[in-house]
Amino acid sequence: MKMKRYVDNDKFIAGMTLKDITEPEQHNMALHACENTNAVIENRKSLAVSLGCALEDLICANQTHSSNVQKVTLTDKGRGADRLDTAIPDTDSLYTLEPNLVLCSFTADCVPVIFYNEAKGLVGVIHSGWQGTVQEITRKVFAHLQQTEQCDPMDFHVQIGSALSQERFEVDQDVYDKFKDIGYADEFMYYNESTRKYHIDNQLTVKKQCELAGISSEQIIIDRTCTYDSPSGFSYRQDKQCGRHLSFIMRKQ
Template structure:
């Protein structure tokens, strides 16, 4: 593991970024915090999701602000409905704007987005689930993947890599990955209904579970996702994990569990830089 994620400020907006991604000069990306938006409680302040009860005009204002920080426009954003499935969709310029202004125009039955089109902004939204960033700097392909416990159980991170290989010829050994803040092992207690299938699915289940009272366990979802990505061929050194737990850090992040379900969402954003921007370099 390297240095994890770093904080970067763009005016009032604070984003978490992966240094190895920035080093390539080929992508713009970031995981937003709750800092720097216009939202009121319980969506204070940088809620980026349309479907959680916040005012639509506030969400769009916030999305525009994040797009400015990333040097792009909201019309370039592509979003997924995130149904806790395992479908990865390859998207192109024809999908630009999908779900940018309303949830119902987001891509249905989709939890992960892959593209090789520069300037297209892949966006997925979170409050506890695990955000996966994957970037192949050789073939110049990116993915943004939503992994809740169901997606993690089905190995959605590995599925994204398979899709990148199939469609674009990516080799997992070339890929970089980042696992942005999610609920940590410290705060994610689950019962047998969740832990049982993990034990049956993954030989390394003991790495990611801590037994606790009443037959429950505390599950390390980011750790499970790291194992899944490494098993799928990404080099361990190329996976950056944020050590921040959403539920423990509600001063800067939204947490679904930590707020009993009514709260905003952070966004995971990634875009291949348009040609003219890459020429200028960092």
């Protein structure tokens, strides 16, 4: 099982699966972007085994580049794990207070955000493509958790997974303007005179959103591996037909 384990201790396990050309569908984990559904399900089963659980312990969402967050419980166990039509609808962030549920997020250049709050026993994932970032999904999720679950932002630990690098994230004026409008992304953008394109660091913009939500920068870790440049990365910008990474977190019983 080719993956990065970002967190693996007696309470939490979190990580991100990687592209592997020796595996079926190059280790693709997404049912919404695959040629062979059964191959993806087998890849997910292998992931579950490596985490010491079963396929039905996974919970997946139908991601729509929204700023929507959904709390899930044991009754949601298995949703989206082996079929698309049971996935949590129209949601780009999942969190739970329950143990032994594997929360999943799918990316191929977008920014995956994985977090836990040990004081509350809470874990979650966020999918933040550029559309989610300009909607401030990460900031909104942590504001929601403070208000709804009475979380102290200083108790959060955040892992930002590998994504498209600033060098590779090349955009036109329209996307630049959307980042400009959020008011704090200027330092994470530059203009390339020769190509007349803007380059944006989506990871650092998301990190800033975590900080604006009250999370200490010392408790935010970024994996700076570029999904475009890495042979272990799925990149939609490089290949529109590519598979997807699965970022996950589970609180152990």
